[in-house]
Amino acid sequence: MDDSKDVLGVVFNIQRFSLHDGPGIRTLVFLKGCPLRCIWCANPEGLTLNNQVLLDKRKCIGCGDCIPCPNSAIYRSNKQYLTDPNLCNGCGQCVEVCKYQARKMSNNCMSALEVIKICEKDKFFFNNGGGGLTLSGGEPLSQHQFALAILKLAKQRNLNLAIETSALVKTSVFLSAISLCDHVFIDIKAINSNLHRQITGVSNQQILKNIRQMDEYLSEPEKEKVTLRIPLIPTCNAEVSIIKEIGEFITSLKGNYKTEILPFHNFGESKYEKLGLNYIFAGNGNMKEEEAIPYKELLSSMGVSVQINTH
Ligand code: SF4
Ligand code: SF4
Structure with missing residues (x-):
């Protein structure tokens, strides 16, 4: 008996009506947990499976209702009450008492069927615009039983499926997941x-x-569903020799895979602040598309089918 619908997992966001990460109008499902710690990560609340507090300082009026915290994780600073992420164990008590919704927890425990039911609300848009469900994270396959259960249930319902993955997972899981998907990033x-x-x-x-x-x-036709993505990050890999090595790897593959350069963006900065975490790129602007053009030209000259994706 297929018990996929009952498999439980941890989700940190479900974003409906997205126009990115797959064709058409999509529902993006972000699963918690990731084995990587990319220093530019735009979803720091997706890194660990731990339940974390996100504090929106714009909403905190400094009433102090959230203290005392059982772990002494909340402290006063500039008339507000902040959280020390090293002391917080995610008990959720402060979220319940905050009348101003300044605090929220990162984790949402759901069954695979509950995720699918949310996605199915937009089936009309999927059917009319060629959209569907995109699994993202974190690394969605780090909760592989949950991820595969969602993909199987979605497949049974003929939803178009995409996955964004780091590929850092057991090979058998990786191949099972990409077999189920229509688009793989x-x-x-x-x-x-x-x-x-x-x-x-x-x-x-x-x-x-x-x-x-x-x-x-x-197979050759199946390879067309794959897009290789190169995040282009200042001080990390935005150097000709590093991108050239990536180009050599891509051209050594049998398939002629679509490739995208993703110039650095700073969309994650406010999340680091909400989590009370340091962010190495705080205050940096987004990389301009023009800055990525030399790398695109380099990869093109090597025979890579490459585009710049600024979303
Ligand atoms: S209860 Fe909410 S509004 Fe009051 S100090 Fe705590 S976080 Fe700020
Ligand atoms: S969730 Fe809130 S109350 Fe619980 S340990 Fe963390 S900061 Fe303290």
Whole structure:
């Protein structure tokens, strides 16, 4: 018996009516947890499975109702009450007492069927605009049983499926997930393993192995559903020699994969502030599209089918 509908997992956001990360109007489902720690991560609330407090300072009037915190994680600063993320255990008590909705928890525990029911609300738009469900994160496959359950239920309902993945997961899980999806977006951040460790906290050995396995596993027509994505990050990988190495890896694959350069954006900055975390790119602006053009030209000259994606 297929018990996919009852599989539970942790979601940190469901964003309806998105026009990115797949064709048409999409519902993006963001799953918590990720084995990488990319220093530019735009979704820091998706990194750990721990339940975290997000504080919106614009809403905090400094009433002090949220103290005392059982873990002494809340402290006064400039007439507001902030959270020390190192002391908070995510009990949620402060969220319940805050009358101004300044505090909210990051985690939403849901069943796979509950996720699908939310997505199905937009079936009319999916059917008329070629849209569907996109699984994202975090690394959605870090909760692989939950992710695969959502994909299977969605497939049974003929929803168009996309996944955004780092490919840092067991090969069998990776191949199962991409088999179920109509569109697959895979990040490549660096080829040199030491550099990859420096900028993401982990080796890329399994990631590159999985991409090569995928290259063997997918038929030629199936390869068309894959897009390789290169986040272009100042001080991390925005250098000619690093992007050239990525180009060499891509052209060594059998498939002629669509490739996108994603210039650095700063959309995640406010989330670091809400979580009380330091952000190395605080105050930096978005990278301009023109800055990515030389890298696009480099990859094009190597035979990569590449576009710049600024969304
Ligand atoms: S209860 Fe809410 S509004 Fe009052 S100090 Fe705490 S976070 Fe701010
Ligand atoms: S959730 Fe709120 S009350 Fe609970 S430990 Fe964290 S800061 Fe304190």
